[in-house]
Amino acid sequence: MPAAPHPDAVAAIALTDRRPTVPAERLVAEMVPPPRFAGVSFGSYIPDGSQPSQYEAVQVLEQFAASLNTNGSGAPKRSWFRRSAPAPSGPAGIYLDGGYGVGKTHLLASLWHATPGPKAFGTFVELTNLVGALRFQGAVEALSGHTLLCIDEFELDDPGDTVLVSTLLSRLVENGVKLAATSNTLPQKLGEGRFAAADFLREIQGLSAHFRPVRIDGQDYRHRGLPEAPPPYTDEAVTERAAATPGASLDDFDGLLEHLKNVHPSRYGALLDGVESVFLRGVHQVDDQATALRLVVLADRMYDRELPITASGLPFDQVFPEEMLRGGYRKKYLRAISRLVALARDSAKG
Incomplete structure (x- = not known):
């Protein structure tokens, strides 16, 4: 009973x-870090002392954020850690690769908070949904004025989405938008082990050229x-x-x-x-x-x-x-x- x-x-x-x-306007307005990461920073990230790559990732992202700052000084902000890492150069973005639970989303959101706007933050699924709501050209126009686009949980499970996102990111890079992304797989390995991976391998390889991979090792916090x-x-x-x-x-x-x-x-x-x-x-x-x-x-x-x-x-x-x-x-x-x-x-x- x-x-x-x-x-x-x-x-x-x-x-x-x-x-x-969900109106399209809400999709754009909500492209911010989720509530769990609303107040995070590089300083609140707690690296695993046994994983040097976690310290190095913070250094790379701090310097990347400094390069996006509009104060014109070119000087990086104070680092939270003493280790040094080379400033990112060449590619238009940073790609955080590592297992689940190593703090990739925390660091991606910290980068977003440390970067001047306009800026956008969303998952790969949310980005493809935005394109669906605004159509391709509308999404290009909505995001082209941004300093930074952060893409969390970068996934390429569908060949159509692969072509769509590859083209979108290429257009945004041409328009001066910087990129940052997280995933559990390096860009050139995306689609590995997935159905029809060979069909869109060429698009995956093209996408990887936009990013500088930064590995983060460690166990699920x-x-x-x-x-x-x-x-x-x-x-x-x-x-x-x-x-x-x-x-x-x-x-x-x-x-x-x-x-x-x-x-x-x-x-x-x-x-x-x-x-x-x-x-x-x-x-x-x-x-x-x-x-x-x-x-x-x-x-x-x-x-x-x-x-x-x-x-x-x-x-x-x-x-x-x-x-x-x-x-x-x-x-x-x-x-x-x-x-x-x-x-x-x-x-x-x-």
């Missing part, structure tokens, strides 16, 4: 009831010395906690996954508007790749907004099968697991 209503029960939001629409995924709750406990939590969303995992098929990934952020914590019943392993990739995007948007997740069913470190974790999208799935587990831990602290 269902649990009795909590005396302080509130009406939880059902994400499956939402079908948001979210799991440094921390426990594994917390044990899941019961369905009844999830329902009760959601009823007692203002700003909670409450959905069955199956229903939410089905609903995501009918919501464009560019709207997943809007899907979470007003939500302060997420409650899910019946989390299970996701065997369909298209569904799994949609879940990855939703996990990214929940992580950006620092939404704790309370869930029943399987722990999040078991949500993707081993076959997927060995496939071409392995790094995407590992990043999603890392973020979902972190959000589940946040909920367990409450």
